[in-house]
Amino acid sequence: MDIVYRFDPLQPLVHHQVRTNEQALERLSQGNCRFAELVERMHQINDGAQAPPPFIVPINPVKLGVPVLSGLEPAHAPFALVLGCADARVPIEHVFDCSANDLFVVRVAGNVLGLECLGSVDYAACNLNASLRSVIVLGHTGCGAVTAAVDIYNSPADFGDIAFSHAVRSLLDRIMLAVRGSARALNRHLGPQAQQMPEYREWLITTAVYMNAAVTAWDLQREVNAVTTQPLPVSFGVYDMGKMRVSSLPLLCRADVDATSAFAAAPSSSQDFVEIAERIASRLIGDRSSVRI
Numbered sequence: 327m328d329i330v331y332r333f334d335p336l337q338p339l340v341h342h343q344v345r346t347n348e349q350a351l352e353r354l355s356q357g358n359c360r361f362a363e364l365v366e367r368m369h370q371i372n373d374g375a376q377a378p379p380p381f382i383v384p385i386n387p388v389k390l391g392v393p394v395l396s397g398l399e400p401a402h403a404p405f406a407l408v409l410g411c412a413d414a415r416v417p418i419e420h421v422f423d424c425s426a427n428d429l430f431v432v433r434v435a436g437n438v439l440g441l442e443c444l445g446s447v448d449y450a451a452c453n454l455n456a457s458l459r460s461v462i463v464l465g466h467t468g469c470g471a472v473t474a475a476v477d478i479y480n481s482p483a484d485f486g487d488i489a490f491s492h493a494v495r496s497l498l499d500r501i502m503l504a505v506r507g508s509a510r511a512l513n514r515h516l517g518p519q520a521q522q523m524p525e526y527r528e529w530l531i532t533t534a535v536y537m538n539a540a541v542t543a544w545d546l547q548r549e550v551n552a553v554t555t556q557p558l559p560v561s562f563g564v565y566d567m568g569k570m571r572v573s574s575l576p577l578l579c580r581a582d583v584d585a586t587s588a589f590a591a592a593p594s595s596s597q598d599f600v601e602i603a604e605r606i607a608s609r610l611i612g613d614r615s616s617v618r619i
């Protein structure tokens with residue numbers, strides 16, 4: 327299997343200006359599709375498919391972050407701000423197949439919104455508004471912070487040590503709102519015996535991952551509205567590490583990619599949260615025989 331990164335210093339540099347939130351979301355979605363297709367092609371070859379000709383990935387100076395002219399400092403001009411998790415398995419620029427200077431990335435465990443993150447967000451919203459068109463909260467499946475919050479919710483007596491770590495407790499407390507809302511949604515669907523089901527923990531983790539991204543998006547939209555004079559829409563999505571796709575609803579199989587949008591707008595009311603949780607729970611447990619977490 328050969329994957330060739332081809333660098334042509336004489337290749338014409340084309341700048342695709344992003345003018346609207348819709349264009350920003352479309353560019354991110356298309357980039358994620360390219361990334362997923364590349365990884366899927368590699369998997370097919372590793373699984374024994376006939377090796378095709380070398381796969382060529384074009385690289386230009388702009389994508390690498392190399393200054394076009396010697397001594398020239400490029401203008402800081404990202405088209406999207408992404409608040410993502412610190413998990414090393416989710417390389418955000420790669421996931422969206424974006425170049426250097428395309429994304430202003432803020433990363434923290436659990437993609438929660440603390441004071442330090444707010445400082446970075448406020449800076450970008452106020453000082454990069456000439457180019458910034460969209461704000462994204464990106465969660466991911468298998469999130470360790472969300473998993474820890476779920477396990478504490480299910481068995482609080484087993485996690486006494488966390489109570490003595492202010493930093494960790496503060497982070498997990500921010501996720502607990504999403505966990506509680508997810509548990510209520512699952513209980514409405516499954517009844518009072520929900521916690522006795524063997525799949526319950528995995529369903530709760532998955533639902534909470536999506537709900538946590540939605541909660542942070544709601545919080546982030548309020549913050550952005552408070553510091554900007556022009557609209558800057560906030561959306562959320564979750565990167566499925568097994569399927570390499572970003573989606574606003576759980577993907578039970580790769581065929582679901584075309585059935586749901588990559589991003590959803592930040593909720594704006596308590597009713598929005600209820601409806602989002604219901605959609606996530608319904609998708610996960612609507613057909614138990616097809617659920618693959």
